[in-house]
């Protein structure tokens with residue numbers, strides 16, 4: 184019923200959603216008003232440009248009415264803990280807030296980033312699961328502590344189109360990049376799992392101390408093997424870029440930020456020159472540059488790369504719209520298969 188992680192979804196449904204996203208991209212009026220009368224609640228605990236705008240427009244395009252909520256800004260702040268009396272600034276518990284919203288809307292989207300303080304809770308997406316458990320309507324993950332399924336589907340559609348459906352064994356480099364902040368791991372995790380599922384030969388290029396979640400690495404290795412690809416790791420970006428077809432840059436924080444943020448920052452600042460340059464791209468096999476955006480110019484990637492012609496970052500952003508229309512349509516189709524009790528007021 185919910186879409187929190189594509190790993191919970193069968194390959195057949197994943198492939199249908201990619202195909203539907205591509206069809207939506209080819210015909211922007213496709214599915215227009217196919218869900219009129221429905222309502223979509225979009226709860227953003229964190230900032231967004233692409234996800235917020237593309238979800239509002241995707242919902243409207245299907246004929247549904249989107250309502251965007253930023254908790255604590257125009258609505259009550261939400262508390263999460265039930266074990267203590269609510270004596271803090273938050274006036275409403277997530278249990279009632281989500282319960283109430285479920286009575287108004289036909290689907291809830293939620294953006295809820297990592298705490299950055301508790302590795303196990305973040306990697307289990309505990310808060311996202313608590314939100315979903317309180318909902319009686321389907322919940323769509325709009326980026327959580329560990330996953331960004333909307334970005335993953337958009338990127339899968341862009342890659343499928345770019346390689347005319349032949350993504351197997353194409354060389355995909357997921358490159359760590361320096362960033363002044365320790366960013367969460369949702370996009371790198373989802374990107375790795377997405378490229379592995381497309382059967383690509385994926386190399387995660389990163390400095391020591393910036394490994395991804397071992398459980399995600401294992402899932403990606405299994406998925407790549409099942410789909411004809413592979414997953415490797417490297418500490419050497421220039422060497423990894425040699426012969427690459429795609430260079431996907433993303434910054435993320437090291438594990439140490441959960442226990443020792445100042446040590447993590449010190450370690451991260453040692454890699455300030457780890458960014459995608461013209462030199463990186465020159466070593467590739469005419470690779471395209473990808474990034475989910477927002478991106479810091481001159482930090483993650485140089486202007487010459489981003490302003491050149493070998494980039495897919497704006498296609499990725501555009502495909503958020505097409506992908507999310509596919510997701511909403513698919514989720515409501517799934518929900519339609521659930522038998523709902525008929526109203527009967529007779530004694």
Ligand code: CP
Nearest residue numbers: 231232233234475476
């Ligand atoms: N890529 C992405 O999710 O962008 P926003 O954070 O702007 O939504």
